[in-house]
Amino acid sequence: MSDSEKELLIFLVEKGVERLEPSITPEGIKYNNIDQFENWRETISLLNSLEEREYLTGEDYDRAIICPSCDSPHVYSRYACPTDRSIFIKKIILLRHEPDGYSGELENFEQKGRLVCPKCGKDLGSAHDKETWGPNLKEIGYSFECEHNGHRFERPLVVHYCPLCGSTFDYRTARYVPLKAYTLSQKTYDMVKNTADTEKLIKPIIDFLYQNELQIQYGFEIKGVSGSTHQFDLAATIGPSLLLIDYSFGDSQELVALLGKKLDIPGAEAALIDFFDNEELLNLGKVYNIPIIDTGKKNWITTLQNVIEKMKQVPVEKKETPRRRLWERRR
Structure with missing residues (x-):
């Protein structure tokens, strides 16, 4: 066992940490905010090594999208137009007022933050809170529209953006990696006790x-x-x-x-x-x-x-x- 591995195990036991769970942060993948190693990749490498030697028990916990250009896990997902890959698209919601049968886009109903039927003039609730909608107002569908070229489509592309290096990529080039949670084994406690x-x-x-x-x-x-x-x-x-x-x-x-x-x-x-x-x-x-x-x-x-x-x-x-x-x- 390396000195770094031993130091990590002793640190975890001293702090009363029995289970390590990963989280994705702007600084990388962190486990319970362990900061004694500058490089988060070094921490993951040590955890994998300790699992192989049964000082830790690993289990599947999450997945992370990794930037193919800079290896950062701090990635955002965005919707894009399938024609020109522009991210400047908007979602269009289609509504129907059941009593009079009027159907149209939500923005046609909206008046000063309220939803008002264009046909009968009845107030149907808040434009920003679906909980206020009455039972006679139904959402019957949706579509997307590209603000650059006016193209309408039902399903947008999902693209990923890395704020660290500015790269944009999709599922074909992204790295999709498993993240494990780890539990300290009895072997760890025995080692620390003997030390x-x-x-x-x-x-x-x-x-x-x-x-x-x-x-x-x-x-x-x-x-x-x-x-x-x-x-x-x-x-x-x-x-x-x-x-x-x-x-x-x-x-x-x-x-x-x-x-x-x-x-x-x-x-x-x-x-x-x-x-x-x-x-x-x-x-x-x-x-x-x-x-x-x-x-x-x-x-x-x-x-x-x-x-x-x-x-x-x-x-x-x-x-x-x-x-x-x-x-x-x-x-």
């Missing part, structure tokens, strides 16, 4: 737990009431009370998994340490009643202190949860 210095990241939390007289166990294993055995990155105890902790590098699935394990272990508290400031995790944590500990937030000490106080207050009989160590490393 990070976890011990350094959790040191402030470990120090705080020790200061509050909690005992720490790493790589903790416990059997739930269902009979399944669950593993946790960290466990902390004070008296009979147990706090089960997992780490997250921006992956919301870690929180969902922690919720499932917590429900299988009655009486235990649970918390998730998030290293990458994912706002979605904070919101989900409130819904799941699982505190999110993020040392990048000013209130992380208060959050953890509230958990500790709750552990101290719960009666002993509610904390009779069997547990054993998978391994233990003392600091």
Whole structure:
């Protein structure tokens, strides 16, 4: 993996981005406003490469018309006259007033912004709002007229215009390319997790737990009431009370998994340490009643202190949860 690819994945995880969706802008094709690469083509090349190595999962999302002259995706579509390819054409709408049978072009009905039947003189609604038209006024057809040569036709040409280089082209010369959306795979989160210095990241939390007289166990294993055995990155105890902790590098699935394990272990508290400031995790944590500990937030000490106080207050009989160590490393 190149340094650029690794930097991009770490950037996405740190920002809590789980899905990338393309949009066409005057500057090119952008994904979630990722701007760390000057050339948008470089970003797409990296995303394609990461998909090939299964760090990202791609899916069809959109299509883009690309200028054949300058390779820009910022393209406008226009209607043109099939005779001289002039874009100066107008659409002519044909109307019929059912009660008196009068039919004609919309401009024949229009008087000072209103539609008035030329035959009976009845006001039929606003010329600019079809919602005001009465049920007796029908649109019966349309055509187009070239303002240069007066030619009338039913179907205009569709031509594309590139404002970047000024080229005009049609479907025969345009490039029509697929755009993909990408989702971060578990392989990405595993890579970022293995790259990070976890011990350094959790040191402030470990120090705080020790200061509050909690005992720490790493790589903790416990059997739930269902009979399944669950593993946790960290466990902390004070008296009979147990706090089960997992780490997250921006992956919301870690929180969902922690919720499932917590429900299988009655009486235990649970918390998730998030290293990458994912706002979605904070919101989900409130819904799941699982505190999110993020040392990048000013209130992380208060959050953890509230958990500790709750552990101290719960009666002993509610904390009779069997547990054993998978391994233990003392600091």
